[in-house]
Amino acid sequence: MKRKICIIGMGLIGGSIALSIKKEHDVHIAGIDIDQNQLRLAQSLKVIDEPVESLAEGVQDADLIVIAVPVTKTEQIIEELETFPLKEGAIVTDVGSTKNKIFHKAKRLFEKGVTFIGGHPMAGSHKSGVQAAKPHLFENAFYVLTPCESTDMNKVIQLQNWLKGTQARFIELTPEQHDHFAGLISHLPHIIAAGLVQQVKRTAKEDNIVARLAAGGFRDITRIASASPVMWRDVLLHNKDIILSLLDDWKEEMKRVEKLLEEEDPLEIQHYFASAKSFRDGLPSREKGALPAFYDLFVDVPDHPGVISDVTGILGKAGISITNIHIIETREDIMGVLQLTFRTEADRENGRRHLEEALYETYIME
Numbered sequence: 001m002k003r004k005i006c007i008i009g010m011g012l013i014g015g016s017i018a019l020s021i022k023k024e025h026d027v028h029i030a031g032i033d034i035d036q037n038q039l040r041l042a043q044s045l046k047v048i049d050e051p052v053e054s055l056a057e058g059v060q061d062a063d064l065i066v067i068a069v070p071v072t073k074t075e076q077i078i079e080e081l082e083t084f085p086l087k088e089g090a091i092v093t094d095v096g097s098t099k100n101k102i103f104h105k106a107k108r109l110f111e112k113g114v115t116f117i118g119g120h121p122m123a124g125s126h127k128s129g130v131q132a133a134k135p136h137l138f139e140n141a142f143y144v145l146t147p148c149e150s151t152d153m154n155k156v157i158q159l160q161n162w163l164k165g166t167q168a169r170f171i172e173l174t175p176e177q178h179d180h181f182a183g184l185i186s187h188l189p190h191i192i193a194a195g196l197v198q199q200v201k202r203t204a205k206e207d208n209i210v211a212r213l214a215a216g217g218f219r220d221i222t223r224i225a226s227a228s229p230v231m232w233r234d235v236l237l238h239n240k241d242i243i244l245s246l247l248d249d250w251k252e253e254m255k256r257v258e259k260l261l262e263e264e265d266p267l268e269i270q271h272y273f274a275s276a277k278s279f280r281d282g283l284p285s286r287e288k289g290a291l292p293a294f295y296d297l298f299v300d301v302p303d304h305p306g307v308i309s310d311v312t313g314i315l316g317k318a319g320i321s322i323t324n325i326h327i328i329e330t331r332e333d334i335m336g337v338l339q340l341t342f343r344t345e346a347d348r349e350n351g352r353r354h355l356e357e358a359l360y361e362t363y364i365m366e
């Protein structure tokens with residue numbers, strides 16, 4: 001008989017976890033969601049094998065239970081799980097962006113002898129819903145696990161084995177460490193992105209031309225402001241103290257910039273940007289996590305009609321799919337640059353080889 005998995009929350013992350021488990025294991029996946037449309041979609045996209053109405057029914061014979069809902073809802077589900085008998089040996093995990101409150105809530109599960117191992121795959125997207133789920137979403141990303149001191153190591157290994165299709169890199173942290181680091185590299189940046197958008201929005205009320213002018217830099221730094229407001233509401237409420245202290249640090253940082261500008265010292269201003277650039281350029285670029293890995297390939301193309309279909313045709317014939325295509329610059333009589341985004345590094349290498357065989361000049365910028 002197939003082993004059973006129950007995933008609660010059939011959105012971006014629940015769906016991606018389901019797909020990555022299916023890649024490696026022959027299992028039966030039951031899905032639960034309060035949104036019936038998401039659940040139906042998950043079934044038609046074959047992300048799950050069976051939609052289930054109630055939590056009790058979904059978890060009763062599951063070997064693995066994955067909670068993939070906004071973090072305050074995760075706490076409620078843990079409370080409910082305390083009231084059901086679970087299968088002997090079952091592992092319960094979550095994927096929430098915060099860990100400390102969830103860890104404390106799960107203490108009562110530990111006390112009942114249930115194995116709960118908190119988790120957080122540190123990759124994602126500004127998109128929500130099962131329609132955006134991908135089996136390779138977490139490839140090369142860090143996947144934080146927060147077992148408690150008494151957790152049986154065999155169970156941690158079992159969980160990693162269930163999740164090996166994610167191709168993520170597992171790392172153990174305490175819930176406190178996790179929330180501090182995630183606050184700094186994920187939660188604070190989301191607040192800053194939303195803040196920048198709010199600032200432009202205020203000006204746009206007076207003159208909307210500003211929104212139309214918002215180009216590369218603004219769009220890059222604010223992409224994550226398009227993420228789920230419900231998810232981020234919950235993250236802020238859960239990690240309140242750490243985020244408040246990080247916001248204080250951020251205000252200090254901005255005061256430093258204010259002072260540099262008031263003093264008008266060109267060398268100091270340049271140094272501020274140079275030292276940030278040097279640290280940013282030194283971040284590991286092939287890893288997901290703090291920075292999402294995009295497998296981009298840049299192709300010099302002459303500006304003549306049909307060149308895009310030629311490039312996509314070469315890739316199509318070789319069976320290589322791209323997830324995005326972007327024309328960076330085309331002016332009459334000069335070369336333009338096509339930015340092609342691939343799903344995996346292997347696809348990019350393969351695509352590069354085929355394009356270079358067709359005499360296109362390509363390059364990668366890390």
Ligand SMILES: NC(=O)c1ccc[n+]([C@@H]2O[C@H](COP(=O)([O-])OP(=O)(O)OC[C@H]3O[C@@H](n4cnc5c(N)ncnc54)[C@H](O)[C@@H]3O)[C@@H](O)[C@H]2O)c1
Pocket residue numbers: 008009010011012013014032033034035038068069070071073095096097098120121122123124125126127128129130228231235
């Ligand atoms: N989006 C990301 O980049 C990302 C990355 C890593 C971890 N996470 C974490 O993953 C979790 C899920 O986020 P997501 O991006 O998949 O969000 P999502 O909005 O795509 O999906 C969440 C799903 O949970 C369902 N849901 C809400 N309350 C529920 C309940 N009580 N019972 C059953 N279903 C319920 C919603 O209907 C929705 O379909 C969050 O805890 C988030 O912090 C998100």
Ligand SMILES: O=C(O)C(=O)C[C@]1(C(=O)O)C=C[C@@H](O)C=C1
Pocket residue numbers: 096097121122123124125126127185186187224227289290291292
């Ligand atoms: O790439 C994005 O869109 C993300 O915001 C992903 C991101 C992040 O902040 O890095 C968002 C929240 C998660 O908890 C983990 C990953």
